[in-house]
Amino acid sequence: MIRFTLLTMALVTLIGLTSWSDMIVDGEIDDWTNVANIVEDGQDMKDSSGDIKLIQAAVDSSNLYLRMSVYGVVAPLADQTPAGMKNRYYYHWIIDADNDPATGFNNSAYEGNATNLKNPIGVETVVMIGWRDGKPNGIEAYQALDDDQKLAADYEYAASGDTLEAVIPLKALGLTEGSTVGFSAFQEGASDDWAVDWVESIDLKLVPEATAVKAKGKLATTWSKLKRR
Numbered sequence: 001m002i003r004f005t006l007l008t009m010a011l012v013t014l015i016g017l018t019s020w021s022d023m024i025v026d027g028e029i030d031d032w033t034n035v036a037n038i039v040e041d042g043q044d045m046k047d048s049s050g051d052i053k054l055i056q057a058a059v060d061s062s063n064l065y066l067r068m069s070v071y072g073v074v075a076p077l078a079d080q081t082p083a084g085m086k087n088r089y090y091y092h093w094i095i096d097a098d099n100d101p102a103t104g105f106n107n108s109a110y111e112g113n114a115t116n117l118k119n120p121i122g123v124e125t126v127v128m129i130g131w132r133d134g135k136p137n138g139i140e141a142y143q144a145l146d147d148d149q150k151l152a153a154d155y156e157y158a159a160s161g162d163t164l165e166a167v168i169p170l171k172a173l174g175l176t177e178g179s180t181v182g183f184s185a186f187q188e189g190a191s192d193d194w195a196v197d198w199v200e201s202i203d204l205k206l207v208p209e210a211t212a213v214k215a216k217g218k219l220a221t222t223w224s225k226l227k228r229r
Helices: 002-017
Strands: 051-059 063-071 088-096 125-132 135-143 146-153 156-160 163-169 180-189 196-210 222-228
Touching (some): 051 088, 051 180, 051 196, 063 088, 088 135, 125 163
Parallel strands (some): 051 222
Antiparallel strands (some): 088 125, 088 180, 125 135, 135 146, 156 163, 180 196, 196 222
């Protein structure tokens, strides 16, 4: 009887804390609220819109989910553009697919300028969302060393307030569940002479991990392990 009771309690706990559902790409952050491991970035751009605040990533057995939040508005309408700035923003999540900074595009420098990143990565894969004059301007993933080599286009994404979300199949990016990749991001916009906003990198293990995440109005979901370098 004791054994049965303990088993029942364990099942109730499991059902209460780890009921799974797919992540919803809707521009809302409910899914991400209790994800402890994120990369945060300070406000350091002249343009208040498009200045990266944080990035996150999550996986299930077949998809990579991405989040980016900014200071200000992530996809401003033309009349929401700060005075003196230009409505043209290009958001990039970048992935070091083999987790080796010696291969791919090393982001310690960009267009001849040092990025001053503490943990640069060797980028093989770029997932980009472009925004210009209040409209999408390029929704695509491509190889970092040859941006003509497209990996995916018009994948599912959402923008709301300060947040972008996207989902893209691991297979489309050439990624394999169980591997560890380097993960970072940058934003390059037309304001302030095309200044670039870089984010430090983390190690991202592409393994779904059960955690007790309860989102408002949604079931819990499965998150990847994120580890600071």
